[in-house]
Amino acid sequence: MGRDAATVGDDETVRLTEYTELHGCSCKVGQSDLDSLLADAGLTGDSDALLFGVGEDAAARKLTDELALVSTVDFFTPIVDDPYDFGRVAACNAASDAFATGAVENVDCLVVLGLPRELTDSAAAILAGMADALDAMDGVIAGGHTIMSPWPFAGGAISATARPDALLTSQGASPDDRLYLTKPLGTQPAMGATRVTDEQFVETVTDATDRPLDRIASEAVAWMTTPNRDAALACREYATAATDITGFGLAGQSRVVADRSKVGIELTHLPVIAGTPALSTLFGYGLTDGESAETSGGLFVSVPPTATGPVESALDDAGVFYRAVGRVTDENGVTLDDPTIEEVRR
Amino acid sequence: MPRVDVRGEICPRPALIVRQALSDLDAGETLVVRGDYPPAEENLRRMCTTHGIDVMTAETAVETDEFELELKVTEMASLSEA
Numbered sequence: 001m002g003r004d005a006a007t008v009g010d011d012e013t014v015r016l017t018e019y020t021e022l023h024g025c026s027c028k029v030g031q032s033d034l035d036s037l038l039a040d041a042g043l044t045g046d047s048d049a050l051l052f053g054v055g056e057d058a059a060a061r062k063l064t065d066e067l068a069l070v071s072t073v074d075f076f077t078p079i080v081d082d083p084y085d086f087g088r089v090a091a092c093n094a095a096s097d098a099f100a101t102g103a104v105e106n107v108d109c110l111v112v113l114g115l116p117r118e119l120t121d122s123a124a125a126i127l128a129g130m131a132d133a134l135d136a137m138d139g140v141i142a143g144g145h146t147i148m149s150p151w152p153f154a155g156g157a158i159s160a161t162a163r164p165d166a167l168l169t170s171q172g173a174s175p176d177d178r179l180y181l182t183k184p185l186g187t188q189p190a191m192g193a194t195r196v197t198d199e200q201f202v203e204t205v206t207d208a209t210d211r212p213l214d215r216i217a218s219e220a221v222a223w224m225t226t227p228n229r230d231a232a233l234a235c236r237e238y239a240t241a242a243t244d245i246t247g248f249g250l251a252g253q254s255r256v257v258a259d260r261s262k263v264g265i266e267l268t269h270l271p272v273i274a275g276t277p278a279l280s281t282l283f284g285y286g287l288t289d290g291e292s293a294e295t296s297g298g299l300f301v302s303v304p305p306t307a308t309g310p311v312e313s314a315l316d317d318a319g320v321f322y323r324a325v326g327r328v329t330d331e332n333g334v335t336l337d338d339p340t341i342e343e344v345r346r
Numbered sequence: 347m348p349r350v351d352v353r354g355e356i357c358p359r360p361a362l363i364v365r366q367a368l369s370d371l372d373a374g375e376t377l378v379v380r381g382d383y384p385p386a387e388e389n390l391r392r393m394c395t396t397h398g399i400d401v402m403t404a405e406t407a408v409e410t411d412e413f414e415l416e417l418k419v420t421e422m423a424s425l426s427e428a
Contacts, residue, residue: 196359284393
């Protein structure tokens with residue numbers, strides 16, 4: 001497999017996002033549709049064979065008292081045009097579900113890849129991107145399966161391990177815990193802007209923000225290709241609950257944690273990629289309400305108030321971006337009342 | 347009543363098309379929008395609320411995901427400044 005991005009990811013004529021109607025996490029089945037599907041299939045109960053499974057970011061099986069195997073699968077349609085970048089985002093996004101459980105060791109990825117005939121030349125670059133991303137997570141590509149498909153998609157089945165007592169779910173948040181987010185939000189408006197290429201609207205989108213659109217997009221790609229492994233390693237010792245921010249957005253993932261931990265969540269601060277709030281307003285994406293879909297977003301972790309110092313030190317030491325974004329309450333549901341919006345530049 | 351059809355359009359184009367059509371209208375006028383992608387409906391509703399456009403009625407056909415919105419420009423509309 002080719003590993004040189006300059007040679008394999010350089011085909012300017014290919015725009016992956018033109019081959020699909022729904023981009024990145026927009027292709028995800030909605031939360032309520034998924035709940036109905038699982039209920040219809042009778043897949044709502046916990047399995048005795050697993051530590052946790054359906055409803056969590058990944059499944060975990062206790063192999064020995066010292067070792068749990070975490071597995072998950074995630075794939076989606078292109079959110080970026082460059083095949084190499086798409087591979088990197090797809091790998092980071094897939095592995096993120098394992099990292100959200102605190103499983104960061106022995107990371108293997110089985111590639112799931114589908115491409116239309118016109119895009120088969122992009123396969124090597126997508127795989128190279130995935131391989132490089134896995135490399136950066138101390139993981140490996142262990143195999144995979146590739147099919148022809150009218151819509152392109154890529155991702156992987158990830159397995160990773162951790163000590164069973166180190167694992168995290170969305171169920172452990174307690175009132176008064178503090179909430180941290182380890183990447184800024186805004187990937188959906190950042191990438192949406194890049195899809196507006198026709199003369200009719202380019203100026204409207206360009207004029208919406210004082211930052212160059214390609215700068216906003218390149219920062220979004222940089223965040224989407226940042227693995228959550230270092231964040232997970234730094235947080236897992238202190239966190240009471242964790243998930244990663246994906247297609248349901250910060251508010252949606254907060255609702256999942258609130259429901260499963262039987263607590264309330266109050267969001268007070270939203271870090272966003274600089275320039276994306278204005279784009280979100282233009283597109284109606286709801287970024288500043290936490291409703292905008294994210295791709296390969298950060299970890300969202302709850303930490304007891306006594307552990308905020310140590311967890312912040314650990315994240316600082318690991319060089320991981322983080323912001324305190326709210327707290328856990330003894331009420332229910334998610335509140336987001338005039339949060340501060342912090343525009344983050346890389 | 348002016349109409350726009352954003353069926354088959356890919357996000358974020360529906361919001362841009364509707365925004366442009368609305369900017370041609372005066373306060374009190376109504377635009378009818380037909381679409382076929384549920385997240386686009388949410389985005390259009392949000393975009394309108396933010397810009398002082400009333401979303402008056404909606405029809406949705408669950409089987410086809412098609413929707414129709416009536417968007418009324420209010421005195422508070424602020425599309426030109428967006």
